[in-house]
Amino acid sequence: MFDWLLAIRLDRPELLVWVGGAAVLLAIVLLTGRRTVRGWLTMLLVASGGALLAYATAWLLGDVFDVFGIELTPVTRAWAAVGFAGAALAIAAIVRTRAWRVVVASLAIPAFLLIGAVGVNQDFGEFATVRAALGISPYQSFSALPAARGTTTTWQRPADLSSEGRVEHVDIPATTSGFAHRDALVYLPPAALTAHPPALPVIEAFSGQPGEPADLFASAGIAGILDRFAASHAGLAPIVVVPDQLGAPDRNPMCVDGPLGNSATYLTVDVPAWISAHLPVSASRTDWFIAGFSQGGTCSIQLGAAHPGRYGGILDISGEVVPSIGPTTIAQGFSGSATAYEAAAPSAILAAHTPYADTVGVFGYGSDDSRYGPGVRRVAAMASAAGMRTTTFVSDGTAHDWHTVHTVFERALPVITARFGLA
Structure with missing residues (x-):
């Protein structure tokens, strides 16, 4: 009504x-x-x-x-x-x-x-519609999909292919980590919704903090970007899974295993295991990207750099130089261990895994983001020095906001899909 x-x-x-x-x-x-x-x-x-x-x-x-x-x-x-x-x-x-x-x-x-x-x-750019402002979810529950059959290079577009993808919510269990979490959201491109989907590439992505998985769709509008890509590529586009890396809007476990929760294990073990078991995705690391905005961007470089065998690419939009919850970061997040905190910094993780033989690093920020922009440039330079093939996008006239996420994701998608062999 x-x-x-x-x-x-x-x-x-x-x-x-x-x-x-x-x-x-x-x-x-x-x-x-x-x-x-x-x-x-x-x-x-x-x-x-x-x-x-x-x-x-x-x-x-x-x-x-x-x-x-x-x-x-x-x-x-x-x-x-x-x-x-x-x-x-x-x-x-x-x-x-x-x-x-x-x-x-x-x-x-x-x-x-x-x-x-x-x-x-x-x-x-926080709320795109009145529905989003009121916190009313428009997404349906996840439905089981057929197993992948063939690859994106051999797949033939069926006559009844949907013109749009679908976003669904699902509880991804924390089987190994025990991490307290909210429902994830999954974007399924038209090719994934067919009777015989190919093995598709996947992007594991994170919103910022405070926030929730829906922000990447309701505020950044990434589903529309992916739909437009799919429309010009015979229904093919990456599957995007947005798990909850926070546990609650006001929490920040900083994407590590610690007193605030085993966030890192949830995101790099439980979530990928669920993706592989329930979605028609490729098993190749070159077909897996990890991405995020703000705190989620920090997570993407931390986890992507720490697990090059899992993720072949990283998209860091307006992330931090180091994970942080303010003055109590070390005490609350790392049980008072400065050594553990230092090891969780992207610079330390990159140094520990140098050289990266085959990892793509994509970075982005808003031109008016005077607080986070310089840090993104610094992290991108460190990633490049560590051997990653890096690209940086600057969103003109935007700051630390969802307009930046939309613009950077749209401009980065051709780079990401070229890595996937979909460009």
């Missing part, structure tokens, strides 16, 4: 025109009747105070206390200022005014805050 509402796109540029127009209209209504210079100045000061409060809050949370773990962009700060300024204006309009304006102002307070939130969301 409400599918149309849930399907409303929150990532369309034209939405900003509508919400911007709504903000102006609401402001005009609230300012109507202010006939004196003093009245206008009062409202201007109130709105300015609201905007300054927004900037101060962003500075404290983003720059001083680093609550978000990323640098808030000027665009995000500006939209927060719009929301706070409008809300302050509405609150001031309630005082000593007519009853009808009190009603309008009361409705305008949440409306202005919503307008600001829409602008911030467009800048960061």
Whole structure:
């Protein structure tokens, strides 16, 4: 009944025109009747105070206390200022005014805050639809697939091939690791949905932290990118499995086996074992990539570099130079062992496995990501020095956000699929 509402796109540029127009209209209504210079100045000061409060809050949370773990962009700060300024204006309009304006102002307070939130969301790219913003999953449960028959080079496209792939959720058991986890998501290209699928390449990918597996689909839109690739390659595209490397949105086991959970074993033993047993995938290491964004990018270089016999390629988007949960990293994540912490750094892992005879390393970051971008370049240089064949992509005009993930993944896919022999 409400599918149309849930399907409303929150990532369309034209939405900003509508919400911007709504903000102006609401402001005009609230300012109507202010006939004196003093009245206008009062409202201007109130709105300015609201905007300054927004900037101060962003500075404290983003720059001083680093609550978000990323640098808030000027665009995000500006939209927060719009929301706070409008809300302050509405609150001031309630005082000593007519009853009808009190009603309008009361409705305008949440409306202005919503307008600001829409602008911030467009800048960061977190929620693509109302459905995603409400946390309602559109994905069906995983259904068993036929075993692989033949290879991608011998496979013939059937007449009834689907035009789109499918995303399904599944519980991948932590048989060996015992790691507490949430459901994984699996993207199946059209070729995987046929009666006789070929042995397909696979990408094991991770979202960031805080986050969940769905973010790579709902926020980064990788299913659409893969569908477009499949449409021009006779239905062939890599299968993408997105397991939960965190356990909960606010957790970060740092992709190691430790006090916070045996994340590394879950991701490199349990998940690959399930993939091989339940999906039509190739057994060759050259057909396996490991990928991730932010904390997930850190995981991809840690695990991919540590297991070159399992993964033939790595995609690190905006990852860290070292795994971290702040000042308590060593105490909580490594039982106080500085030696164990140092061994978990990508630099140490790369040094321990140098030289890499046949591993592809793909790296990416946003041009406006001043915090993580330099680190990505540094890790890419270390990977290249260790023998990996590296490629780096820079997403112009984006920062540490899902726009970067979308752009880098789209640009990296030809490199990845060339490795798979699908290009």
